[in-house]
Amino acid sequence: MNKQEKIKILTDLIKIRSVNGNELAISEYIAALFKKRNIAVKIDRFDDTRANLIAEIGKPSSKGALCFTGHQDTVAVAERDEWEHAPFSGQVIDGKIYGRGAADMKSGLAAQVITLIELVEEQHDFNGIVRFVATAGEEYGAQGAYRLSSQGITQDIGALVVGEPTSGQIIYAHSGSLNYQIKSYGKSAHSSRPAQGINAISGLVKFINAEQTLFDDAPADPFLGHVQHSVTMIKGGQQVNSIPSYAELYGNIRPTKRFDNEQIIERIRNKIKRINHEGLFQLEFSIVHNFYPIGTSPNNSFVKLAQKIASEQYTDREIDLKTINGATDASVFIQSKPDMPVIILGPDAWKVAHQTNEYTTVDSYLKTIEIYKKIALSFFSKQLVLQSV
Known part of the structure; x- marks a missing residue:
């Protein structure tokens, strides 16, 4: 040829x-x-x-x-x-x-x-x-x-x-690439009476704050280094004067062979359980894409x-x-x-x-x-x- x-x-x-x-x-x-x-x-x-x-x-x-x-x-x-x-x-x-x-x-x-x-x-x-x-x-x-x-x-x-x-x-x-979604469920209310509602966005904030250090102790991979992770998308609320009953976020994580997809998934699930136990809102975790x-x-x-x-x-x-x-x-x-x-x-x-x-x-x-x-x-x-x- x-x-x-x-x-x-x-x-x-x-x-x-x-x-x-x-x-x-x-x-x-x-x-x-x-x-x-x-x-x-x-x-x-x-x-x-x-x-x-x-x-x-x-x-x-x-x-x-x-x-x-x-x-x-x-x-x-x-x-x-x-x-x-x-x-x-x-x-x-x-x-x-x-x-x-x-x-x-x-x-x-x-x-x-x-x-x-x-x-x-x-x-x-x-x-x-x-x-x-x-x-x-x-x-x-x-x-x-x-x-x-x-x-x-x-x-x-x-x-x-x-x-x-x-x-x-x-x-x-x-690295791998793990895309995930977290849904947060609360209770709607008028913003003049926020105590009557449960702010779904607050549930996501709890997770976002925890996510920043969630993998700090994950061991470094000899070839790929540390696990990289980010919250990349967030959606919530319908109008400015209402307490939102629903919100969601998406994140991406780059697993390594030393700290792999299963370990990452287990850690996120455990964190979600703790957040749900401590708050009135309820978070749901799901995987979108899971590359090893x-x-x-x-x-x-x-x-x-x-x-x-x-x-x-x-x-x-x-x-x-x-x-x-x-x-x-x-x-x-x-x-x-x-x-x-x-x-x-x-x-x-x-x-x-x-x-x-x-x-x-x-x-x-x-x-x-x-x-x-x-x-x-x-x-x-x-x-x-x-x-x-």
């Missing part, structure tokens, strides 16, 4: 509008590429416009499958008037490819597709399965990943590469392999081992296989993901394809002995 063909695949994907959905159109485009080359592919459709896709090449190995994964959806386009290049045009200008999803993460997705195609076209003989998994809904709820996980997609995976934009850096650990942290040792042989290969491709930058406070579909997949080595590795430019004038660079995109191919070929080498996470 020549350079222009590779660029066209990416620009075609950018032109398909998959803002928080419409993944079926992406899956059908990718499936057509694979079928043209006799690569086994399956579209896992679960709604009118929603779908996952699974493709694989090779044959079973004792090391398990090497899986490349990426999501097909993008975030919405905000501030459209500030885009210098139309967000769904896939314009290529001065070595950059512009558009929503160019970085996050249609460039990584396209690179993974081309990796399988070129491994077949170049007739590489490797003893193992290389699998490609394209998911739906990662940007809001990871519906596709949860669906695939329930179908047993991880059972034979020996290592996982997530193609999110990292600018070539190797991410070996990332991942962490593979930076000394893991798979992590080191990826760093070595990426460093050989990138001569314009230092390739480091890093951690982030984001979350990916790996947060879902590791729940059913917690010891699976995982890395996040993708092209430019992670600083512009979700931003106006999002872009990737042609050079990094092409380099990522070569990196993925070399990882696939090296993974099944007898010299690579996988270590536990």
